Each structure stands twice: as C-alpha cells, then as structure tokens.
Amino acid sequence: MGERNVKGRFSRVFPVVVITLLALIYLFPILIMISASFRSNDQIFDTSLGLLSRNPTLDNFKNVFSVMPYGRYFGNTMWITGMNVLGTIFCTPMISYSLAKIRWKGRNIIFSIIMASLMIPYTVTMIPLYKFWTKLNLVGTFWPLIIPAFFGYPFYIVILRQFMLTIPDELLEAAEIDGAGRWKIYRTIILPLSRPGIATITIFTFMSTFSDFLGPLLYANNSDHYTLSLGLYSFMNEHSVDWAGMMAAATLLMIPILVVFLFCQKYLMEGISTSGLKG
C-alpha cells in the first residue's frame, strides 16, 4: 500500500517537473527577445543580468521607429491582411456549405481535389504564378497577395466544412419544407450557426497573412510596399550588428500576434485541434 502511494505521487509529480522545465526552455527565447529589446547593445549578452536590464531603455524602439517607416509597413500589412480576411470570410463559407450540406453529384470529387491540393508544393506553382502576375503587370502591387483569397484556400475550406457537418440536417430540411431556397438557408441558418467556425478561419487567415514572408518577398518587393516581415528583414540586413535594435523590431512585430493570440486563444486552439482530424 505504502509503496503504491509513493509510486502514485511520483507519477503525478514527475510530469509536472518535466513539463515545467520544458516550458521554461520554450519560453526562454521569447523572454530573451523582450529583455534584449530593453537593453543597450553592450549588455545584450550579459548573462549576469538574468532577464533584467541595467538602466532599461526605450532607445531601441525609438531607433527602430526612426530608421523604419513602421507606420507605413504596418498599414501595408494590415491592408493585405484585412483584404485576405475579407476574401476568406466572403468565399470560404459558401464553398464549405456546398461540400458539407448540399448533396450534389460533384461534391465528392471536388472534396477529394481540395484534399489533394493541400499537398501541392508551393515551389511548383510559384514560377508560373509569378509569370502570370508579371503578365498582368501586377508585380510590385498588393494584388497578387490579395486576389487569391477571394477564391478560397483549401485548408480553411476543409476546417469550416468540418465545422458545418455538425449543424443538424433537420434544421435545413425544416427550412426547405417551408420553401426556403439554398441561398436563404445559407444566409439565415448556415452563416449564423457557423460563426465560431468562421471566427476560427478568420484568425488563421490573420495569423498566416500577417506573418507571411515568401509572398511579400516575391510581389511587394519595393520598399513602399514592404510588409512588417519584409521591413524587419531589411532592417536585419542593414543593422546586423545592432542586436538590441533587431530584438526591438522583432518584439514590435510580435505584439499584434500576441494580442490576437491572447484574445482569440479558444477559437485558435479549437480550430487547430479539428484541423488534424482529416476526412
């Protein structure tokens, strides 16, 4: 009995100890980033300070704001992100509705193609698409980063479809008996009931567009059109010895992501949890 008790306590305490250690390791780089952004450059590697700073300073942030047109980059990023969110909200629910709740002959084949297209490497489509946007004379504008969102991204379609499958069919059938057409059903039943799912894909879209690097690198390639990610990247190349400045810039890039994460954690976690369960 006694031995069992000890063993029980051990198996309860052991995971907590290990997970706390691992959590500290995972947190460490983030804490370093934040703390370094308040230090002067000669203290960056000073471990004797722990995570604190001698004479914490805001100079790094001031410096970032003075060399980087942060407001403009932020505006660019928010424009692209906002338009992507708009496109996603506008289009994805329709497509998901068609796949989740309308029995039509093309449904299964379309769904299979969507699942398969999740596996297409971007490297295959990158060059022809670049050529495509070049021909349309849109390289160097935001449009190549915005227009595709209005046609629905497979990943979000699949997540939202998964969500819509949980809407009871009886509701839709009842509306149908009352003579409602599909567009009306979509507007009055599907959309309101899918709100949590739509919130989830909105957050996903926000996160991935906000942090995107390759897209802006290819298409928003003049400093007027830089996003925050590209701005940070060019800052890094021009100020590669200014660790404190770089960390301040990185911290600034993180803040919007952190805010969204803190407020929308529930949707984010639920969305990701369901995204792993395919089919």
Added chain:
Amino acid sequence: MRKLKRNDGKRTWSPREKQANRDGLLFALPWILGFLIFSLYPIIMSAYYSFTNFSAIKDPVWVGLKNYRMLMKDRLFWKSLNNTLVYVAISVPATIILSLLLAALLKAVKRGKAFYRSVFFLPSIFPVVASTMIWLLVLDPISGYLNRFLSLFGTPAINWLGDPTWTKPALVIMTCWGVGTTVVILLASMGDVPPELYESASMDGAGAWTKFWHITIPGIAHVLVYQIVLAIINGFQYFTQVYILCSAQSGNLSAGVGAGKKNSLLMYPLYLFQNAFARLKMGTASAMAWILFIIVFVLTLVLIRISDKYVDVK
C-alpha cells in the same frame, strides 16, 4: 415532391436533385475557378516550363530534357537535395517524437494545462523573420545563449550556423521550437481515445509506458500518420528560415545569394529560388520543382500505403 430517386446505373435526376446539383456547383464555383487559375494552370505551365529555356524576360524556348540533364550534372543540385534529405531525416523523427512527448505530458498534467499548452504553442505562430532573428541571437557562436549554457558542462563553443557539421542540428533545434501546432493536434486526438481503455488496462496492472504504447499510439495512429506526412511535406519545402539565415550571413538582401559555409544551408527550395529569381533560369527551377513534387508525391503515397496496412481506420 419526394422520392423519384433511382439508383440504377444511368441515373435520371429528379428536379430536386437537379436543383441541388446546380446550387452545389454554384456555391463551390469560387474555389473551382480559383483552383483552375491558381493551381491547375500553374501546375501544367510549370511542367511545360521545365522543358524550356525560360527567363522571366524572354519567352520560353523548347529544349526537351536539357534542364533535367543539366541538373543531373549539377553539383549544387545534388548538394541541395542531400541537405534537404538530411534535414528531413533528422527533423521529422525529432519533431514527431518531441510533439508526442509534449502532448503526453500535457495530457498527464492536471493543473495549468491551458497555460503549458499556450507556452508550447506560442512559438509556432511567431512570424518566421522574428523567430529566425531570435535564433541568430541564441545560436551566436561567440556569445550566444546556447553555447554559454553548454559551456557550463565544459562543451567547447559550437559554431551552430557556420560549421557545416552543425548547421542541420541547428536548423532542427529551430524547427523543434515551432512544433506547437502538432502538439495541440496530437493532444486533441489523445483526448478522443476512449478512457475505458485506460481504465481496463489499469485494472490489468499496465504501467504508464505500456498504456502509452498499446493504447495511446494505436488510438491516435491515423492522426499521427497524417502529421508525419505533413512534417515530411513541410520539411521538403523548408525555405524561409535558411533564406533569412543566408542573407544575414552574406549581408546581401537581393534574391538570397548566400548558401552558408560550404553550401551547408543550401536547402533544395533555396537553390530552386536562387535559380529562378537570382539567375533567372526559370526553366531549370521548374524542372527542380517537378523533381521535388514527384519525390514528395511518391513518399506520401508510400507512407499512406504502409499506414493503411497497419493502422485500422475507424
């Protein structure tokens, strides 16, 4: 207004079904158009370009298999393929095992679960540029925090991102920091394993390890396989981090000309990108894209075949 549904070979559609076919197509139309323009058309064009001599400025000229033949003789092509294979071979098992471990620990923890989950998840939503910068600081050979920590155990300083033997482990460490998404997915699927299974196993006196190996793993196998496939696909497409690291090392912003010491950071997609946008050899780059596509496709297919054999899908 009901039935009329016939299920014999050539079917006739009732008016209601016709309506459904029309509506379904209409609602799905945006994606169908998007797929044709932004996926199918580029895939076909990419295959065509791979048989041409093509720079962004001039129109493509048919050259047959020349791009593929040239690649077979290109030392850097093999080097980049090798780099990517090594990276995938280390990073996939490392991230999957780590994710399993973290998910299992999260499952075992009673208090503060949401907090720990957030901590592990957070790095995975970091913008890549920001996280790569942080790792430049942590992995700095002279005064970086990781080397400082290791020196406590008497380990000599490692030039993580400069020494060709250490670049891949360094990249894998960076990747391991971003496993949060996989952890959350695995944790969720572990929650779907029926608790009765664990209870009856406990009655039989099974230990934690036995339960993990014989109940948890089979219970989440289908999700796990999917995550492994994703990890492989992502591994082959690993690009942004090395692009940023290389330009940080070479101090050159344009089209990523750097490749790390002895090309040790030259991942396959990076070399592809350099061919396409720095050397403007877009035909060659398209050929590289197709070789990658086929490798990933075959690997995925093999994995799914193997898993279908051993994993019973419910």
